[in-house]
Amino acid sequence: xxxFDFYNPTRIVFGEGQIAKLRELVPQGARVxxxxxxxxxxxxxxxxxxxxxxxxxxxxxxxxxxxxxxxxTLMEAIALVKAERIDFLxxxxxxxxxxxxxxxxxGALVDGDPWSILEQHAKNVKAALPFxxxxxxxxxxxEMNAGAVITRKxxxxxxxxxxxxxxxxxxxxxxxxxxxLPARQVGNGIVDAFVHVMxxxxxxxxxxxxxxxFAEGLLSTLVEDGPKALAEPHNYEVRAxxxxxxxLALNGLIGAGVPHDWATHMVGHELTALYGLDHAQTLAVVLxxxxxxxxxxxxxxxxxxxxxxxxxxxxxxxxxxxxxIDRTEAFFRSVGVGTRLPDxxxxxxxxxxxxxxxxxxxxxxxxxxxxxxxxxxxxxxxLCL
Amino acid sequence: xxxFDFYNPTRIVFGEGQIAKLRELVPQGARVxxxxxxxxxxxxxxxxxxxxxxxxxxxxxxxxxxxxxxxxTLMEAIALVKAERIDFLxxxxxxxxxxxxxxxxxGALVDGDPWSILEQHAKNVKAALPFxxxxxxxxxxxEMNAGAVITRKxxxxxxxxxxxxxxxxxxxxxxxxxxxLPARQVGNGIVDAFVHVMxxxxxxxxxxxxxxxFAEGLLSTLVEDGPKALAEPHNYEVRAxxxxxxxLALNGLIGAGVPHDWATHMVGHELTALYGLDHAQTLAVVLxxxxxxxxxxxxxxxxxxxxxxxxxxxxxxxxxxxxxIDRTEAFFRSVGVGTRLPDxxxxxxxxxxxxxxxxxxxxxxxxxxxxxxxxxxxxxxxLCL
Numbered sequence: 121x122x123x124f125d126f127y128n129p130t131r132i133v134f135g136e137g138q139i140a141k142l143r144e145l146v147p148q149g150a151r152v153x154x155x156x157x158x159x160x161x162x163x164x165x166x167x168x169x170x171x172x173x174x175x176x177x178x179x180x181x182x183x184x185x186x187x188x189x190x191x192x193t194l195m196e197a198i199a200l201v202k203a204e205r206i207d208f209l210x211x212x213x214x215x216x217x218x219x220x221x222x223x224x225x226x227g228a229l230v231d232g233d234p235w236s237i238l239e240q241h242a243k244n245v246k247a248a249l250p251f252x253x254x255x256x257x258x259x260x261x262x263e264m265n266a267g268a269v270i271t272r273k274x275x276x277x278x279x280x281x282x283x284x285x286x287x288x289x290x291x292x293x294x295x296x297x298x299x300x301l302p303a304r305q306v307g308n309g310i311v312d313a314f315v316h317v318m319x320x321x322x323x324x325x326x327x328x329x330x331x332x333x334f335a336e337g338l339l340s341t342l343v344e345d346g347p348k349a350l351a352e353p354h355n356y357e358v359r360a361x362x363x364x365x366x367x368l369a370l371n372g373l374i375g376a377g378v379p380h381d382w383a384t385h386m387v388g389h390e391l392t393a394l395y396g397l398d399h400a401q402t403l404a405v406v407l408x409x410x411x412x413x414x415x416x417x418x419x420x421x422x423x424x425x426x427x428x429x430x431x432x433x434x435x436x437x438x439x440x441x442x443x444x445i446d447r448t449e450a451f452f453r454s455v456g457v458g459t460r461l462p463d464x465x466x467x468x469x470x471x472x473x474x475x476x477x478x479x480x481x482x483x484x485x486x487x488x489x490x491x492x493x494x495x496x497x498x499x500x501x502x503l504c505l
Numbered sequence: 506x507x508x509f510d511f512y513n514p515t516r517i518v519f520g521e522g523q524i525a526k527l528r529e530l531v532p533q534g535a536r537v538x539x540x541x542x543x544x545x546x547x548x549x550x551x552x553x554x555x556x557x558x559x560x561x562x563x564x565x566x567x568x569x570x571x572x573x574x575x576x577x578t579l580m581e582a583i584a585l586v587k588a589e590r591i592d593f594l595x596x597x598x599x600x601x602x603x604x605x606x607x608x609x610x611x612g613a614l615v616d617g618d619p620w621s622i623l624e625q626h627a628k629n630v631k632a633a634l635p636f637x638x639x640x641x642x643x644x645x646x647x648e649m650n651a652g653a654v655i656t657r658k659x660x661x662x663x664x665x666x667x668x669x670x671x672x673x674x675x676x677x678x679x680x681x682x683x684x685x686l687p688a689r690q691v692g693n694g695i696v697d698a699f700v701h702v703m704x705x706x707x708x709x710x711x712x713x714x715x716x717x718x719f720a721e722g723l724l725s726t727l728v729e730d731g732p733k734a735l736a737e738p739h740n741y742e743v744r745a746x747x748x749x750x751x752x753l754a755l756n757g758l759i760g761a762g763v764p765h766d767w768a769t770h771m772v773g774h775e776l777t778a779l780y781g782l783d784h785a786q787t788l789a790v791v792l793x794x795x796x797x798x799x800x801x802x803x804x805x806x807x808x809x810x811x812x813x814x815x816x817x818x819x820x821x822x823x824x825x826x827x828x829x830i831d832r833t834e835a836f837f838r839s840v841g842v843g844t845r846l847p848d849x850x851x852x853x854x855x856x857x858x859x860x861x862x863x864x865x866x867x868x869x870x871x872x873x874x875x876x877x878x879x880x881x882x883x884x885x886x887x888l889c890l
Contacts, residue, residue, distance in 0.1 A: 121745040123520025135508025327742035329726045330749055337718025357712035360506040365715055377519065
């Protein structure tokens with residue numbers, strides 16, 4: 121096990137009917153800015169429940185935060201925060217709204233242009249506005265971590281930042297609020313959580329038995345309950361398990377004391393920035409190819425994964441590894457997410473620009489051994505066709 | 506899955522050499538009281554490392570906190586805190602020292618006699634001194650939770666309290682500091698962690714797949730690495746896995762959203778209070794008998810446990826359940842902890858007094874269904890002979 125420093129102070133209030141607890145969770149007397157996305161929270165009743173719970177609070181609103189939240193939009197929110205002397209943020213939505221709110225929370229207090237937070241890896245973040253979240257889409261884990269990914273529309277750049285100042289104070293997770301999600305978002309969320317786990321698990325053995333077993337437990341739950349969420353949208357237990365799994369997939373716990381990969385994410389970010397694919401779509405495309413290209417480096421963990429997650433125990437080692445990767449790809453397809461570039465009307469023409477973007481962003485030594493060079497990324501992309 | 510509220514702000518600084526980080530972890534300018542036990546930390550080098558890390562701090566010392574820490578001793582520490590205007594506590598030791606420090610932290614600020622904290626289930630705890638911990642004995646999980654068990658010598662009472670004000674700010678976990686633990690304490694720690702998991706897992710199915718799998722992951726790791734810790738005391742990976750497992754066994758995570766039992770603990774506490782058995786010894790005695798008496802109520806989970814933790818898949822259901830319980834008892838014995846009252850020179854004469862003590866302490870509706878009456882506890886004790 122590697123040495124580690126684990127800290128996660130976010131309070132999780134989980135279950136049906138818990139949105140009403142906002143009344144006590146949001147500080148009395150706060151000037152609250154409620155941030156949300158395109159309006160789905162009006163259709164599924166979340167907006168009304170939040171407003172009812174905060175009837176005694178002073179609440180301003182900022183809607184329209186887009187998927188892959190942009191600097192340009194969030195700067196408008198920061199302007200509103202300053203104009204109205206907001207002192208508490210409430211993110212209501214999925215990972216994009218929560219990520220965006222983290223940027224607003226830090227950006228409202230930083231000196232100079234908030235884009236510097238991305239450029240300086242948040243080293244200039246010394247404080248942030250306190251905030252909470254109401255999660256409507258299990259996927260990114262943003263509700264219980266201190267990271268965010270922000271896109272700059274003008275330059276097609278997509279960067280991540282993390283700072284211990286931007287843990288949500290609390291997040292409310294009500295599985296019933298996910299019943300009406302479109303199938304595409306449900307499938308994306310399952311893939312996103314799955315790949316989050318894989319980035320922290322499928323590297324090389326580090327003797328961390330608990331972390332491995334927790335990761336395998338999350339993966340197995342996604343494999344079992346992911347397709348069920350699509351088949352039985354109102355199954356509470358299924359939705360509850362998926363929601364808690366997606367949170368635990370990226371709250372720091374399974375990543376403590378083990379090597380991390382994240383190469384799939386870095387290649388995927390470029391695909392989103394350049395071609396507008398959903399984040400999870402890029403992961404579903406890149407991960408299987410990434411595992412195929414790097415199967416020798418990841419041999420020991422791929423065999424463990426094959427046995428413990430997919431119950432593949434027969435056949436030679438190479439065959440078991442191939443089967444495990446094939447089943448991973450088939451699983452993504454089974455929840456409705458395409459795994460090849462042509463599924464998104466893209467082809468070999470994207471390889472050059474993506475590799476060039478990786479180089480431009482200095483993403484030239486990726487992976488748990490820092491050996492995923494642009495040349496390796498090119499090979500990965502060639503297997504995505 | 507049941508609704509839940511999960512919150513755990515303790516920072517874990519894990520790994521070899523991490524005690525040196527106390528220099529930054531303990532606030533500058535604090536008046537620190539270092540609390541410890543019987544002096545083992547002088548033998549294993551922890552005392553010297555802590556003092557070296559805090560060379561620039563103002564540090565007072567309070568040694569002599571006993572296993573099953575007593576109100577009587579801790580009141581002396583509270584007097585010292587007040588006399589020296591201490592504003593930060595550092596617990597250095599195992600669960601007893603950390604539990605005791607929690608009582609000191611809350612007791613120093615409570616109105617009236619601190620024993621009222623136990624009597625009022627901590628409802629009168631409105632604040633506590635901040636504190637951190639250096640863990641030397643993986644077992645109780647106290648290093649990452651907000652609970653403590655305190656004994657009153659004068660009345661032979663042993664009570665628990667919990668308050669969100671007594672989470673450690675941080676805990677330093679260095680597995681190498683456990684190399685020199687006596688075998689008895691290593692075995693006790695393994696049993697303690699194992700039974701903590703069982704109290705939150707072995708109840709009835711609640712559809713909480715992730716919690717179940719995390720619990721099973723912790724149990725499997727204890728089964729694999731517990732005996733190794735005794736056979737290879739200097740195996741870092743084994744010690745690291747055990748240490749992190751014991752912390753995760755009782756930090757709130759696996760218990761969020763599931764029913765809890767804790768009847769074994771309640772009966773065990775009376776055995777410790779009346780006859781002085783080590784806490785883990787009482788658990789090793791009571792748990793197997795508790796499972797045997799309540800096997801019908803726990804049938805579904807016992808079958809799951811048999812299959813997933815012990816790989817018992819052949820034979821009829823009743824046979825599999827019996828095997829799983831037998832193997833649990835054999836596992837406790839394999840790490841050197843006796844599982845029957847005669848192993849501790851006790852016999853049927855204890856049954857009456859223990860049942861009477863349970864009644865006196867209103868422990869008359871125990872277990873996940875509140876149906877473990879004194880009569881059931883009596884049957885359990887009869888199977889401990």
